[in-house]
Amino acid sequence: MSETPHMKQYRHRLDHARGYSEVWELVKDTVKTALGEHRVGMMLFLDDLPIQLGAYHPVGTNNIVLNRMLVQVVEAATKSQRLVNAFIYILLLHEYLHALGYVRETDARQLVYRVAKRSFSEEHIVSRLARTSPWALLKDVPLSLIDAPKQVMEIVKDFEKSNQKYIV
Numbered sequence: 001m002s003e004t005p006h007m008k009q010y011r012h013r014l015d016h017a018r019g020y021s022e023v024w025e026l027v028k029d030t031v032k033t034a035l036g037e038h039r040v041g042m043m044l045f046l047d048d049l050p051i052q053l054g055a056y057h058p059v060g061t062n063n064i065v066l067n068r069m070l071v072q073v074v075e076a077a078t079k080s081q082r083l084v085n086a087f088i089y090i091l092l093l094h095e096y097l098h099a100l101g102y103v104r105e106t107d108a109r110q111l112v113y114r115v116a117k118r119s120f121s122e123e124h125i126v127s128r129l130a131r132t133s134p135w136a137l138l139k140d141v142p143l144s145l146i147d148a149p150k151q152v153m154e155i156v157k158d159f160e161k162s163n164q165k166y167i168v
């Protein structure tokens with residue numbers, strides 16, 4: 001796939017995103033561009049889940065629950081905001097696709113790759129992780145040794161800001 005005008009902007013936004021809400025805005029914008037689909041009003045919660053589980057979307061809710069402990073492990077392992085952003089982007093994109101009605105795992109995974117390719121190019125780290133697995137970032141980390149005490153679930157405040165754009 002050839003370079004599109006969006007790609008440069010999307011790559012820049014991914015590399016410089018600060019916080020979950022900026023990654024989330026990028027998830028929504030890239031899906032809108034790639035698939036023409038949109039949904040507002042989602043909420044993000046952070047919880048410490050088993051390390052093999054990245055995130056989940058309870059069907060019928062507006063909620064996404066992201067594995068806080070896993071994000072901390074990725075931060076410690078990569079020491080790169082860019083890679084952490086790429087990781088979070090893939091996890092949130094996957095759950096967003098579920099929330100848009102793509103319930104099957106295989107559908108969601110294939111669409112994550114398709115959106116990534118169209119948004120960032122085929123060689124970009126997001127596309128490569130989407131093609132293999134985001135856990136590839138942790139291939140040198142012994143996940144069985146991770147055993148931190150579980151913290152309480154928290155909600156991410158101001159996760160979705162986009163509603164403001166629709167006030168005329």
Ligand SMILES: [Zn+2]
Nearest residue numbers: 094098105108
């Ligand atoms: Zn899934």
